[in-house]
Amino acid sequence: MSLPPDLAYTKALPKVELHAHLTGSISRRCLHEIWKQRASKDSSFGLEDPLTAIPKATDGNIDVVSFFPIFDKYIYSLVSDEESIRFATTTVLEEFREDGVRYLELRTTPRAVPAARISKDDYIAIVLKAMADFRMSNDSLHVKLILSIDRKNTLDEAFEVVQLALKYRRLGVVGVDLCGNPARRPISHLKPAFIEANTQGLAITLHFAEIAQPDSDELEELLAWNPQRIGHVIHVPKELRKSIGDQRLGLELCLSCNVLANLSEGGYASHHFGEWWSAGAPIALSTDDVGIFESSLSSEYLLAAHHFNLDRKQLLELSRSACATIFGDADEVKRLSNLLDGFCVLA
Numbered sequence: 001m002s003l004p005p006d007l008a009y010t011k012a013l014p015k016v017e018l019h020a021h022l023t024g025s026i027s028r029r030c031l032h033e034i035w036k037q038r039a040s041k042d043s044s045f046g047l048e049d050p051l052t053a054i055p056k057a058t059d060g061n062i063d064v065v066s067f068f069p070i071f072d073k074y075i076y077s078l079v080s081d082e083e084s085i086r087f088a089t090t091t092v093l094e095e096f097r098e099d100g101v102r103y104l105e106l107r108t109t110p111r112a113v114p115a116a117r118i119s120k121d122d123y124i125a126i127v128l129k130a131m132a133d134f135r136m137s138n139d140s141l142h143v144k145l146i147l148s149i150d151r152k153n154t155l156d157e158a159f160e161v162v163q164l165a166l167k168y169r170r171l172g173v174v175g176v177d178l179c180g181n182p183a184r185r186p187i188s189h190l191k192p193a194f195i196e197a198n199t200q201g202l203a204i205t206l207h208f209a210e211i212a213q214p215d216s217d218e219l220e221e222l223l224a225w226n227p228q229r230i231g232h233v234i235h236v237p238k239e240l241r242k243s244i245g246d247q248r249l250g251l252e253l254c255l256s257c258n259v260l261a262n263l264s265e266g267g268y269a270s271h272h273f274g275e276w277w278s279a280g281a282p283i284a285l286s287t288d289d290v291g292i293f294e295s296s297l298s299s300e301y302l303l304a305a306h307h308f309n310l311d312r313k314q315l316l317e318l319s320r321s322a323c324a325t326i327f328g329d330a331d332e333v334k335r336l337s338n339l340l341d342g343f344c345v346l347a
């Protein structure tokens with residue numbers, strides 16, 4: 001019988017992270033570093049220290065209402081010049097690598113910072129340059145980028161995101177995402193942008209059923225946009241669960257985010273991970289916003305092991321299941337499969 005999984009095991013396990021928002025993945029320590037740098041250079045810099053400004057999720061101080069303003073009212077103001085965007089991106093990549101992530105699809109919403117003369121295009125170029133520089137210095141973590149369309153975007157803004165994704169495809173952009181406050185409805189106006197992304201061969205992932213819906217119209221509409229993966233997948237009526245299972249959609253499931261922000265009910269043991277795992281669905285266990293929820297991917301694997309009785313072999317299978325749903329090419333799948341085979345022999 002194998003030893004029960006521990007953090008040393010889940011950290012060493014080669015892992016794939018497919019649902020991580022760049023700005024939400026910036027650790028408090030990194031944000032504090034940026035704040036110190038900026039305050040030291042500019043005596044009129046008026047932002048509060050992130051260590052006090054950002055509520056701690058582990059203290060039970062974050063819910064779906066208080067969550068989104070953390071970005072709009074604070075982090076976007078702090079990480080708002082080329083140097084801080086580059087430093088934050090590099091630090092996020094280093095932290096995923098240190099946690100044993102071997103393939104990462106990071107996602108971010110193109111964002112202009114007029115005060116720093118940064119356009120949305122410049123922002124994506126800065127992030128991609130940081131990714132390329134990171135890759136030059138270390139090859140153990142491969143990174144791709146997904147561009148997010150926010151539910152609050154107009155159709156023109158959504159098309160701009162798709163155009164940027166196409167422009168930068170050769171530098172590592174693999175798909176588009178729908179994110180943002182799930183209470184913002186309707187989202188039908190964004191459909192043509194996703195149809196265009198689909199037609200142009202970009203992969204699609206959608207935040208799906210994060211909050212309870214009055215009916216299943218929105219969820220049916222989202223499924224008709226032809227996503228390859230869907231994220232969170234919390235409040236899904238029974239009839240749609242069957243269709244999602246039949247289509248073998250990749251499920252990006254986030255334990256700590258859902259539990260700590262009270263998106264799901266009943267704590268870890270009641271999380272819908274258990275149901276989809278038993279059903280044999282392709283799952284990519286993910287962190288969502290590790291900077292806010294402060295649970296690394298290796299901790300999420302350990303939580304899955306504790307609450308759903310998974311042994312070491314099953315955690316390895318869980319990691320394999322995420323590999324099967326990446327937007328990267330067949331070479332990446334092969335590389336990951338070799339890494340997991342090698343780990344299997346060592347473990």
Ligand SMILES: CNc1ncnc2c1ncn2[C@@H]1O[C@H](COP(=O)(O)O)[C@@H](O)[C@H]1O
Pocket residue numbers: 021022023024067068071072107108109110148150179180181182207210257261288289
């Ligand atoms: C509860 N989970 C979530 N649900 C929906 N959208 C989320 C999210 N977590 C993060 N974001 C989206 O990602 C942006 C921050 O990263 P980027 O600036 O794009 O890198 C947030 O503004 C929000 O729109």
